Amino acid sequence: MTIDKAHIIDILRKFPFIIHVTDKGETEVLWMFEVLFSIGGVELPFLMHVKRDMSPMKCGDTSPLLFVNKDLLAYPHIMQEGNLCLHTQDCVIWEDRIRVEVEAVCEWIERYYIGGEKDEHYEDLVVNDVLINGRKVQFYYSQTNVTFHAGDYGYVAYTKISGNSKIESSVDTYLIQGMARHDGVQSHGEWSELYKSLTHAQGLFVILSGSPSHYGKFAMSNYAELADLCTEEQLRFVYEKLYVDKDKFTPVFWGYKTPNGKQRWLISYPDESQRIIKGQQVRNGGKKEWFPVMEDLKMHTVDAAECSYNQFYGRGKFPELITDKKIMVMGVGAIGSIVSTTLVRCGLKDITLSDFDKKHPGNVCRSEYLFATGKTEKIEELKTILESISPYVNVTIVKELHQVLKHAPQSEAKIIPELLDKYDIIFDCSIDSEMMWALDQVKIKAQIVNLSISNKANELVCAFSPGICDFVTRVYTDLINSDAGDMYNPEGCWSPTFKASYNDVQIMVQYAMRYMVKMLNGDMRKANFMVKEIDESLRLIRW
Amino acid sequence: MEEFNKKEYLEDVLYSYAMPHVKDQTDAYKAAAERLMGAVEKHYGDKVIKTFKSGSIAKRTSVNIKFDIDFVIAFRRDSFGTLQEMSDDVFKFLDNYRKENDDIIDSYVKKQKVSIGFTYRYFDNGVQKEIPIDVVPGRELRQDDYEETGNLNLFFRESTWGFMSDEGSSQKTNIEAQADKICGKNDERKVIRLLKVWKKCTGKHVKSFVLELFTLKAMEDYDGPRDIWSMLEHVLQYIRDHATDTSCHLIDPGNTNNDVLARMDSADRTTLKSEMDNMLRQIETWPEYIKIAFPENREHKRKKESYGVRTGMQVPLPPTGKRFG
Numbered sequence: 001m002t003i004d005k006a007h008i009i010d011i012l013r014k015f016p017f018i019i020h021v022t023d024k025g026e027t028e029v030l031w032m033f034e035v036l037f038s039i040g041g042v043e044l045p046f047l048m049h050v051k052r053d054m055s056p057m058k059c060g061d062t063s064p065l066l067f068v069n070k071d072l073l074a075y076p077h078i079m080q081e082g083n084l085c086l087h088t089q090d091c092v093i094w095e096d097r098i099r100v101e102v103e104a105v106c107e108w109i110e111r112y113y114i115g116g117e118k119d120e121h122y123e124d125l126v127v128n129d130v131l132i133n134g135r136k137v138q139f140y141y142s143q144t145n146v147t148f149h150a151g152d153y154g155y156v157a158y159t160k161i162s163g164n165s166k167i168e169s170s171v172d173t174y175l176i177q178g179m180a181r182h183d184g185v186q187s188h189g190e191w192s193e194l195y196k197s198l199t200h201a202q203g204l205f206v207i208l209s210g211s212p213s214h215y216g217k218f219a220m221s222n223y224a225e226l227a228d229l230c231t232e233e234q235l236r237f238v239y240e241k242l243y244v245d246k247d248k249f250t251p252v253f254w255g256y257k258t259p260n261g262k263q264r265w266l267i268s269y270p271d272e273s274q275r276i277i278k279g280q281q282v283r284n285g286g287k288k289e290w291f292p293v294m295e296d297l298k299m300h301t302v303d304a305a306e307c308s309y310n311q312f313y314g315r316g317k318f319p320e321l322i323t324d325k326k327i328m329v330m331g332v333g334a335i336g337s338i339v340s341t342t343l344v345r346c347g348l349k350d351i352t353l354s355d356f357d358k359k360h361p362g363n364v365c366r367s368e369y370l371f372a373t374g375k376t377e378k379i380e381e382l383k384t385i386l387e388s389i390s391p392y393v394n395v396t397i398v399k400e401l402h403q404v405l406k407h408a409p410q411s412e413a414k415i416i417p418e419l420l421d422k423y424d425i426i427f428d429c430s431i432d433s434e435m436m437w438a439l440d441q442v443k444i445k446a447q448i449v450n451l452s453i454s455n456k457a458n459e460l461v462c463a464f465s466p467g468i469c470d471f472v473t474r475v476y477t478d479l480i481n482s483d484a485g486d487m488y489n490p491e492g493c494w495s496p497t498f499k500a501s502y503n504d505v506q507i508m509v510q511y512a513m514r515y516m517v518k519m520l521n522g523d524m525r526k527a528n529f530m531v532k533e534i535d536e537s538l539r540l541i542r543w
Numbered sequence: 544m545e546e547f548n549k550k551e552y553l554e555d556v557l558y559s560y561a562m563p564h565v566k567d568q569t570d571a572y573k574a575a576a577e578r579l580m581g582a583v584e585k586h587y588g589d590k591v592i593k594t595f596k597s598g599s600i601a602k603r604t605s606v607n608i609k610f611d612i613d614f615v616i617a618f619r620r621d622s623f624g625t626l627q628e629m630s631d632d633v634f635k636f637l638d639n640y641r642k643e644n645d646d647i648i649d650s651y652v653k654k655q656k657v658s659i660g661f662t663y664r665y666f667d668n669g670v671q672k673e674i675p676i677d678v679v680p681g682r683e684l685r686q687d688d689y690e691e692t693g694n695l696n697l698f699f700r701e702s703t704w705g706f707m708s709d710e711g712s713s714q715k716t717n718i719e720a721q722a723d724k725i726c727g728k729n730d731e732r733k734v735i736r737l738l739k740v741w742k743k744c745t746g747k748h749v750k751s752f753v754l755e756l757f758t759l760k761a762m763e764d765y766d767g768p769r770d771i772w773s774m775l776e777h778v779l780q781y782i783r784d785h786a787t788d789t790s791c792h793l794i795d796p797g798n799t800n801n802d803v804l805a806r807m808d809s810a811d812r813t814t815l816k817s818e819m820d821n822m823l824r825q826i827e828t829w830p831e832y833i834k835i836a837f838p839e840n841r842e843h844k845r846k847k848e849s850y851g852v853r854t855g856m857q858v859p860l861p862p863t864g865k866r867f868g
Contacts (some may be wrong), residue, residue: 331868333867333868334867334868335868336868429868430868431866431867431868433860433861433866434860436860437858437860451868452866452867452868453866453867453868454865454866454867455865455867461866469860470859472861472866473859473860473861474838474841476861476862476865476866477841477859477861477862478834478838478839478841479831479834479835480865482864482865484864484865487864496864497867498867532829534828534829535828539828539829541825541829541832541835543745543835
């Protein structure tokens, strides 16, 4: 897989649109060539870097071969060092690598240099993030309920959500909770109540009049460059908070809007030893006045990424008819915990968990619980897990619901609908037949979905209200021939349970949920069904 | 694991839906119908040639859930000026009948396509019961030809979006010829009863008469095994292959001009075909799917040796040790 300079030149000269190739020397790690492209009457030179001692294969997204022209920085896909950012296909021999990269350069010249094409989707600014006190810093933010505009300024509330020390160097991750403009108007992120309520530190924000960037791609890296985008009032505010008030307000969040109006932040930590804004005295007639002036100082910027609900779930989620509902999961064993995490990973914003059971080590192998948390109430641990998965879910836990449903005296029977009517969908994964019957008896607006599984996860049964109890009884009595003699008996107790692994349960639940969601969303006729493996395929058997 | 026996299972299904299990109920139905027939004959006197039971009970194709009882009033040609007068008059009579009978606590009379629905509600030892009776008034085609031909003209009431209008047309039929067509055909009857189980238990909207005629037609040239599964499978395949076939005709034995299949909506024919196709494919890959398509009537299951916990439970719940979460 090695190649020499002469062979590279030989390959390049065979392309009809490369009219000149010159050897431009070498370093310890690179060979360099000047390559002149001629396309559509346009001649354009690139310096081609080839990494020596590397195979033609890419390392991550980095190709062993780069095309550089610093005069093209204003064009799309040209990075700060002038190199073209091309996402080319994988290759395993040098001849293919060179051909693929050269053809990609040609396409780029035609589309962007000659054709003047602009990409429709917005790309975040390239920020050169630095370590703050020896640690990487990552901020996440969401869009907020109140939009602030150019000229606005005030305070930012942010909170640390993790301090990870395992990725490259140590990383501290923060979340921007919200902002308070100088006049008191507040703007909150979309986060769940939990994340909104975490204790917070304060920084400062300034909404700039434009994008703090060069060529719309590279974030500014010097405070003096920001001067034209700030008002005097904003600079005075920052100066006073950083250098006059005793409280420590850092970092500074420099806000700007994307072309489609979305809020973005460039975040910098002012150096404690040097002032980023200085007061400049001038004489106005007989009066002495001062004006804030941004200093020619390097900005210590850190990484910030938008994490709004739509971005967070951009890769895939359940339809809004599910995610915007209030859902209760009754019984959070293997099925219930998987249903809960799936709902939350698929965008659910409001979930209530109900169970009375405690988590034992034996539960961990086929549910969503963790061993490391020790003995816990299942609903309490699952609440923590769900809140750790999504910053957008509000989780409520109810422990005694089964007591109320099954044992409420007649005189208090009306409290049951009151308790349940706040939910749109109730997943009953409790396998409590008495409760299943009790739920069938009450008139509530919620759609009840009953889920259960047979021994060895041979069948999963899904039933929709009304008439769940009769259906489930019929199926388990007449259709399911489970091997009751081959159950798992945990040592030390008489509580036989079904045999099935996490994989067995997951695949059945996920397959069922795929169709359950289609039915609840109206994409498919709602009908009770059973999932069963037949001839090495999962089958959806609908009634 | 023991292989599922489709034949045995289907025989058990037929057993569980047998009418003798609900003898008390059918006796009550028949008694109510006969009482009503007597009242009709008394009221109309010479205008009536005869009254007789028809429908699935008469044809012995009924199953013991959601069934009704039908009877026909054969009127003389000169009894009424028009068929509509005949139908309206019978409706009026039934409406008065319910008002004048003290033992009927409440009843409901409604105009249907060719019949008049009469739901007889009464108390039996303090328990409210219901008997649905379909009364079909018909008039002979020509004066005094009924005894010879058995032909009747029915008033076919138009419906708009399910609402019956007073407008209508005549429809010739021969109810006795319809019943004769199935006479002595016990195998066909079994298949028809199973198809009715499928229709009723899975909530299908296809007319029973279509399923009945399809069965009779499919079995005309059938020379395969005479066990219930082989015959049912053959009929299901026949319906799948012919439901959308425009050259296939299902002629009403009571009126050779009435092609019951041609009168079916094309979308309904396609649905019927795909339902048969789906059912056959499901059964092929998983024979126990039959239990879903043709569930046994749990009230009257054949008694088998069992230690089932459910035995004797008034409110059946799933057996323990089978259902997990």
